[in-house]
Amino acid sequence: MKNQILIIFFISITFSTYSVSEIYKWRDESGRVHFGDKPAAGVEKTKIELAVRKSQWVGFKIKIDDQGVNLTDDERARIETDVNAVYRFFDKKLYFDIYKTIPINVKIFGHQKEYKNYIAEVSLNLIHTRGIYIHSKRQIALYMREDRESTFQTIKHEVSHAIIRSLSPYISSWLNEGLAENMEMITVENNRLFLGVHEENFHNLIRYDKNNSLMQASKFIALKSKEWRKQNISSKYVLQTQAGELVRLLLSTPQGRSFVIRLLHAYKSGDRTLASRFAEKHYVGGLFALEQNWEKWKRSTSKERISL
Numbered sequence: 001m002k003n004q005i006l007i008i009f010f011i012s013i014t015f016s017t018y019s020v021s022e023i024y025k026w027r028d029e030s031g032r033v034h035f036g037d038k039p040a041a042g043v044e045k046t047k048i049e050l051a052v053r054k055s056q057w058v059g060f061k062i063k064i065d066d067q068g069v070n071l072t073d074d075e076r077a078r079i080e081t082d083v084n085a086v087y088r089f090f091d092k093k094l095y096f097d098i099y100k101t102i103p104i105n106v107k108i109f110g111h112q113k114e115y116k117n118y119i120a121e122v123s124l125n126l127i128h129t130r131g132i133y134i135h136s137k138r139q140i141a142l143y144m145r146e147d148r149e150s151t152f153q154t155i156k157h158e159v160s161h162a163i164i165r166s167l168s169p170y171i172s173s174w175l176n177e178g179l180a181e182n183m184e185m186i187t188v189e190n191n192r193l194f195l196g197v198h199e200e201n202f203h204n205l206i207r208y209d210k211n212n213s214l215m216q217a218s219k220f221i222a223l224k225s226k227e228w229r230k231q232n233i234s235s236k237y238v239l240q241t242q243a244g245e246l247v248r249l250l251l252s253t254p255q256g257r258s259f260v261i262r263l264l265h266a267y268k269s270g271d272r273t274l275a276s277r278f279a280e281k282h283y284v285g286g287l288f289a290l291e292q293n294w295e296k297w298k299r300s301t302s303k304e305r306i307s308l
Contacts (some may be wrong), residue, residue, distance in 0.1 A: 005203075009069060012258070016234065017152070018165050025045065025283075027044070027287075028284045028285070030284075030285070030286075032282070032284065042119070042223050046118050049236040055154060056221075059084040059087070059088070060083070060084060060087060060103035061080070061103070062080045062083050062084075062103060062104075062105065062106060063105040063106070064076055064079055064080075064102070064105070064106045064108070065105065065106065065107045065108070065151060066108045066110075067107065067108065067109045067110060067114065068109060068110030068111060068114065068285075069109065069110035069144040071107055071108070075148075075152075077154065078152060079106060079155060081188070082135070082152060082155060082156050082159075082302050083104070083106070083156070083159050084156065085156070085186050085187060085188045085193070086102075086156050086159040086160055086163070087159070087163070087184045088188065088193065089183065089186055089193055089308065090160075090163050090167075091308050092110070092193070093257070094260070094261055094264060095261060095265070096163065096167050096168075096268075098168075100167065101162075101163060101166045101167065102119075102138050102166070103138075104133070104139060104140055104159060104162045105137075105138065105139050105140070106139070106140050106142075106144075106155060107139055107140070108142060108143065108144055109136055109141070109142070109143040109144070110141045110143070110144055110150075114142065114143065114230075115142065115143035118141060119132050119141055122136070122137075123135050124226055125183070125210060128148075130142060130143075130154050131143075131147070131154040131157065131158045132158065133158045133159075133161045133162045133165065135162075135165050135166075136208075138162070140155060140158040140159065140162065140256075142154050142158070146158065150233060153184035153185070156183045156184050156186060157180045157181065157183055157184045158180070159183065160176075160179050160180040160183040161176065161180050163224070164176050164180075165226065166174075166265050167268060168264060168268040168271070170262065170267055170270070171267045171268075172221070172223075172224075172225055172228070172267070172275050173223075173226075173229050173232075174220060174221060174223065174225075174228050174239070174242075174243045174246070174275075175221075175226040175247065175260075175263065175275065176265070177232075177240055177243045177246055178243035178246055178247030178248075180249075181198060181201060181240065181241075181243060181244030182244060182247055182248055182251060184198060184199065185197065186308075187283075188193045192228050192308075193307075194305050194306065194307055194308065195248070195301045195306040195307040195308055196306060197304075197305065198244055198248070198303045200241075200246040201228070201241045201245055201248075202245075202303065204238075204241045205241055205242070205245045205298060206298075208241060208242070208297045212261070213235070213238045214238070214242055214298065215239075215242065216291060216294075217246060217294035218287045218290065218291055219276075220239070220242060220243075220246065221246075221274075221276050221279060222274055222275070222276035236269070241254065245297065246294065246297075247260070247299075248306070249293060249294060249297045251306060251308065252306050255283075255284045255308075256283075259279065259283045261280055261301035262278075262282055263275060263278055263279075265279065265283070
């Protein structure tokens with residue numbers, strides 16, 4: 001009873017600055033207690049009344065510095081909207097206090113060579129990237145590719161890294177990259193957040209599954225960050241695709257989002273428990289259920305976007 005009171009008190013504090021319509025509490029088949037705005041179907045649930053006040057979300061004005069590339073007014077507005085969509089997701093759905101961050105600025109080069117020369121001054125190992133977040137400058141640097149749409153997606157990817165770097169720097173690398181991959185596809189429509197399918201990851205997942213390049217989910221999330229980064233490079237970024245699709249799986253259900261939220265805030269508070277051990281305790285059904293859901297997800301052909 002004491003633990004339940006503390007949990008409810010924590011949630012009351014966490015959600016007190018957000019405008020939420022309904023919060024539910026329910027138990028799964030294993031007796032574990034869960035909280036969320038969308039309870040699992042077919043379970044007995046209790047609605048929790050919280051004293052909330054109207055959200056003060058107003059978004060950020062984003063400084064954009066274009067070097068040798070002509071951005072239209074619509075493209076500038078698009079970048080600011082996209083950046084704030086990512087901020088809004090972390091603020092409204094993952095319950096990070098975005099107002100403790102400093103808004104990033106965006107520097108876009110017209111040519112890849114200029115971009116490489118610029119980031120070589122701050123990083124010796126990342127000159128082959130499409131974009132980078134430079135924490136000391138609070139800046140996202142990238143170059144405009146021929147596919148301008150993918151360039152805008154890269155900006156959202158790096159915004160996710162900027163938020164994590166500012167608020168939860170010790171997060172597991174697979175979760176950090178998985179969130180960033182998904183933020184590439186986030187949009188706001190009619191004041192609602194949606195997550196579209198990542199076409200490149202979607203098709204790569206099918207290809208990697210056929211040639212048995214993917215890891216078991218339980219082993220994947222058990223990798224320590226240094227080892228994950230090493231294997232990601234040696235696998236030619238197969239693990240990057242798996243991270244994106246595994247996180248998309250988690251974000252596709254209320255139970256999965258609840259697990260991501262708890263894991264992120266555990267890391268934020270300094271917890272260093274491996275995600276695999278955390279999942280065994282806090283993911284509905286434990287690692288066995290996660291493995292089964294991952295196997296189904298790999299073979300899914302659905303491209304439906306996710307309402308967050």
